[in-house]
Amino acid sequence: xxxxxxxxxSAPLFDYAPAPESRAIVDIRSSYGLFVDGEFxxxxxxxxxxxxxxxxEVLSEVAEASDADVDAAVKAARRAHSRVWGxxxxxxxxxxxxRIARIIQERAREIAVLETLDNGKxxxxxxxxxxxxxxxxxxxxxxxxxxxxxxxxxxxxxQSLGVAGQVIPWNFPLLMLAWKIAPALxxxxxxxxxxxxxxxxxxxxxxxxxxxxxxxxxxxxIVTGAGATGQALVAHPDVDKVAFTGSTEVGRRIxxxxxxxxxxxxxxxxxxxxxxxxxxxxxxxxxxxxxTGIFFNQGHxxxxxxxxxxxxxVAEEVLDRLKRRMATLRVGDPLDKNTDVGAIxxxxxxxxxxxLARVGEDEVGTTGGAGxxxxxCDLPERGFWFPPTVFTGVxxxxxxxREEIFGPVLSVLTFRTATEAVxxxxxxxxxxxxxxxxxxGSRILWMANQLRAGVVWANTFNKFDPTSPFGGYKESGYGxxxxxxxxxxxxx
Amino acid sequence: MTASDASLRRFLHGxxxxxxxxxxxxxxxLGTRSIKTTAKAQALDLAIRMVDLTTLEGxxxxxxxxxxxxxxxxxxxxxxxxPAAAAVCVYPDMVATAKDALGxxxxxVAAVATAFPSGRAALDIKLADTRDAVEAGADEIDMVIDRxxxxxxxxxxxxxxxxxxxxxxxxxxxxxAHLKVIFETGELQTYDNVRRASWLAMMAGGDFIKTSTGKVxxxxxLPVTLVMLEAVRDFRAQTGRMVGVKPAGGIRTAKDxxxxxxxxxxxxxxxxxxxxxxxxxxxxxxxxxxxxxxKMTTGRYSGPDYFTLD
Numbered sequence: 001x002x003x004x005x006x007x008x009x010s011a012p013l014f015d016y017a018p019a020p021e022s023r024a025i026v027d028i029r030s031s032y033g034l035f036v037d038g039e040f041x042x043x044x045x046x047x048x049x050x051x052x053x054x055x056x057e058v059l060s061e062v063a064e065a066s067d068a069d070v071d072a073a074v075k076a077a078r079r080a081h082s083r084v085w086g087x088x089x090x091x092x093x094x095x096x097x098x099r100i101a102r103i104i105q106e107r108a109r110e111i112a113v114l115e116t117l118d119n120g121k122x123x124x125x126x127x128x129x130x131x132x133x134x135x136x137x138x139x140x141x142x143x144x145x146x147x148x149x150x151x152x153x154x155x156x157x158x159q160s161l162g163v164a165g166q167v168i169p170w171n172f173p174l175l176m177l178a179w180k181i182a183p184a185l186x187x188x189x190x191x192x193x194x195x196x197x198x199x200x201x202x203x204x205x206x207x208x209x210x211x212x213x214x215x216x217x218x219x220x221x222i223v224t225g226a227g228a229t230g231q232a233l234v235a236h237p238d239v240d241k242v243a244f245t246g247s248t249e250v251g252r253r254i255x256x257x258x259x260x261x262x263x264x265x266x267x268x269x270x271x272x273x274x275x276x277x278x279x280x281x282x283x284x285x286x287x288x289x290x291x292t293g294i295f296f297n298q299g300h301x302x303x304x305x306x307x308x309x310x311x312x313x314v315a316e317e318v319l320d321r322l323k324r325r326m327a328t329l330r331v332g333d334p335l336d337k338n339t340d341v342g343a344i345x346x347x348x349x350x351x352x353x354x355x356l357a358r359v360g361e362d363e364v365g366t367t368g369g370a371g372x373x374x375x376x377c378d379l380p381e382r383g384f385w386f387p388p389t390v391f392t393g394v395x396x397x398x399x400x401x402r403e404e405i406f407g408p409v410l411s412v413l414t415f416r417t418a419t420e421a422v423x424x425x426x427x428x429x430x431x432x433x434x435x436x437x438x439x440x441g442s443r444i445l446w447m448a449n450q451l452r453a454g455v456v457w458a459n460t461f462n463k464f465d466p467t468s469p470f471g472g473y474k475e476s477g478y479g480x481x482x483x484x485x486x487x488x489x490x491x492x
Numbered sequence: 493m494t495a496s497d498a499s500l501r502r503f504l505h506g507x508x509x510x511x512x513x514x515x516x517x518x519x520x521x522l523g524t525r526s527i528k529t530t531a532k533a534q535a536l537d538l539a540i541r542m543v544d545l546t547t548l549e550g551x552x553x554x555x556x557x558x559x560x561x562x563x564x565x566x567x568x569x570x571x572x573x574x575p576a577a578a579a580v581c582v583y584p585d586m587v588a589t590a591k592d593a594l595g596x597x598x599x600x601v602a603a604v605a606t607a608f609p610s611g612r613a614a615l616d617i618k619l620a621d622t623r624d625a626v627e628a629g630a631d632e633i634d635m636v637i638d639r640x641x642x643x644x645x646x647x648x649x650x651x652x653x654x655x656x657x658x659x660x661x662x663x664x665x666x667x668x669a670h671l672k673v674i675f676e677t678g679e680l681q682t683y684d685n686v687r688r689a690s691w692l693a694m695m696a697g698g699d700f701i702k703t704s705t706g707k708v709x710x711x712x713x714l715p716v717t718l719v720m721l722e723a724v725r726d727f728r729a730q731t732g733r734m735v736g737v738k739p740a741g742g743i744r745t746a747k748d749x750x751x752x753x754x755x756x757x758x759x760x761x762x763x764x765x766x767x768x769x770x771x772x773x774x775x776x777x778x779x780x781x782x783x784x785x786x787k788m789t790t791g792r793y794s795g796p797d798y799f800t801l802d
Contacts, residue, residue: 014534014757014765019526124524284722285514328758337526439509459511 019337021123026114031061034069034224035207037076038217043069050200053120054334054343054383062200065223070232073221077163077190078238080218085190086160090146097142097185099213104135111202115174116334118201120343121297123335133464134178140466141186144487148187151487158491160188161264162240165233169246170196170345171300176245177203179481181220187490190219194233197226198346239263241490248475266479266489268471270404271432274425275305275461279314281437282459287321293435293461295329295341295388299408303433305461307401309421312414319392326388327375341408344384353386353407360400364393396427418443422450431473435461494695500647504691510683510719519714525754536785537575539749540567542767544602546581546775554589557582559802561593568782577778578767579632584625591629602632606657609705611636615653622660632670633661634702639679647692654696672700672738677716678708686716690723700736706773711741718755725760740773746784749777
């Protein structure tokens with residue numbers, strides 16, 4: 001019965017030649033100022049460098065906004081709100097939002113290359129996910145701008161809040177900007193946004209897009225900087241609304257800062273999502289979903305499926321298939337169109353992932369099939385890299401099952417019954433997302449009701465759409481972004 | 493397992509399901525791979541070697557078949573480095589002509605038998621059809637399954653027909669023609685059915701599983717081929733036996749063909765990247781492969797008149 005293929009050994013490998021996207025389309029300036037009141041201005045503070053995490057090459061020098069710079073930006077936003085944007089009809093605001101959306105589409109390739117250079121994510125993802133989804137958010141909220149009275153229950157047209165101070169993370173720089181700015185502007189607010197210090201460049205390109213779209217000065221202001229700049233922004237007394245996406249630790253600090261003020265706050269924080277695979281799951285698609293869940297964007301995703309809960313009866317089979325699939329992941333040059341897993345965003349993040357993986361190795365040990373595994377892959381010498389990694393034999397008591405690693409590291413746990421799966425999935429301080437894999441529709445609905453998570457994906461994972469609200473339970477934050485719900489945080 | 497419809501049904505319906513959305517997304521994702529320069533040159537030559545050059549028309553004549561045979565042996569008369577196609581695929585009455593024209597070139601003759609394309613004939617007629625083709629010298633037999641029986645759950649009948657046709661492929665000298673089993677996936681409708689048909693055909697001893705006759709739309713698609721590749725991969729893991737896959741119909745461009753090769757490479761791996769284990773059933777594909785191949789070597793595109801039409 002067994003027939004050994006004769007040709008297998010002699011056949012030449014089908015090795016994909018490099019297919020790099022050209023970076024010539026992007027013009028990165030050697031230094032950038034702040035975008036305040038419709039103009040690029042020099043900051044009054046110092047400056048910092050932003051690097052390409054795949055090569056450690058310095059891309060540009062960016063101004064670090066001081067308290068005075070933040071104050072100037074908030075003042076510009078306040079002026080724009082009271083004189084122009086807050087008074088403008090929704091239909092007029094929509095025109096600007098549509099225009100921004102179209103410019104994002106027109107300049108998609110340029111934005112995608114810049115995002116990949118500054119962030120380290122594969123060009124495939126910035127091209128096929130980040131940029132089109134960002135444009136989709138502007139298109140979607142442009143549609144709401146003149147229909148706000150239908151968005152929130154109550155009498156009459158709802159009012160904008162005023163000035164929104166927004167702080168976004170480095171994992172999806174432009175997309176998070178779109179999630180923040182599009183609903184804020186649609187609802188009639190003006191914004192001061194601080195991009196993450198390691199990924200400021202696409203936000204600054206977005207500032208150029210605002211100029212290109214003739215957006216009235218002061219409606220969008222971009223202040224670059226690190227934690228202190230963010231702190232100055234959220235603490236500014238003339239900010240009416242604070243929106244933050246990032247770590248739970250910083251989220252707590254922000255909540256303390258705004259406590260006792262009448263600022264409205266939405267926080268989108270960490271996660272430790274369970275991706276739950278039942279024995280009757282469509283197994284090949286489930287394996288794809290596990291891979292997408294944790295290795296998409298190098299695992300730098302707050303809703304990443306970082307805990308795989310697999311039913312014991314199929315655990316071995318699913319793991320075998322998962323490892324075989326992981327061996328085909330292409331790790332390397334983010335600008336190569338065939339790269340699946342790119343660079344870790346910063347040395348700091350790489351150190352954190354490395355440390356937690358080391359802890360995990362000690363925790364799970366090597367007995368009874370437990371252990372750490374990565375497929376063989378050649379990592380580039382320069383830059384920040386971490387191979388796709390899976391830990392088997394993990395239990396709820398281990399740190400790698402509880403703490404957000406925010407990297408390409410999957411912890412595998414098993415369960416016997418649906419009740420046990422729910423218990424384990426919910427047994428975490430977080431509650432941002434979850435995945436359920438089964439061919440049984442009634443079980444999907446039952447699980448979705450039991451899981452305490454803002455998003456429950458069924459037979460898919462990491463799908464984002466502007467029409468769908470996104471947000472957390474428990475330490476994953478409060479408030480929703482996306483959909484009609486996303487407007488509520490920007491209206492009174 | 494193969495004792496009754498009921499036991500076959502239990503096994504086939506116990507196979508893991510296929511989620512349509514996820515399957516199509518995976519196929520589309522593989523389709524975005526960018527294959528350039530050396531990899532492209534390698535893929536084009538491999539694809540040419542995998543082509544089953546096909547003519548299955550009512551108006552086929554010996555002259556047409558002979559022309560096709562010379563095309564298969566020397567796809568690009570101007571370039572001796574261009575490899576030959578894998579096989580010429582014809583109706584059974586044309587097998588002798590094709591065999592004669594191909595001689596000992598190494599290019600195989602494949603014959604569609606078993607009342608192709610509908611398969612709506614009595615079993616003994618299907619078997620006679622097969623034996624005719626084998627006696628005339630066919631190296632490979634492309635049979636069609638009884639889709640009516642499959643869709644009504646008469647799995648045992650489908651299974652036994654494949655077994656019988658396989659026996660009819662035997663030659664007096666103890667060797668046998670290679671058997672490809674065509675599902676006509678466009679009529680099976682669901683990916684679950686494609687997976688079940690794949691296992692049924694492999695268990696019955698098929699050497700190859702093939703998507704379509706080319707007479708029904710949709711014919712070969714990337715997601716259907718993905719499901720079949722997963723099936724042959726899992727079948728080898730369980731039994732140790734390797735089964736080939738042949739998408740047929742609707743693959744017209746080099747770009748499409750390369751997408752299939754990428755899928756083979758990443759889903760089942762290097763072992764299947766060989767004409768013995770993966771084929772394209774196509775007629776117009778070959779000239780596009782040749783056009784791209786010439787472009788790779790000369791740096792220029794030539795017009796269609798520079799490639800032979802047969």
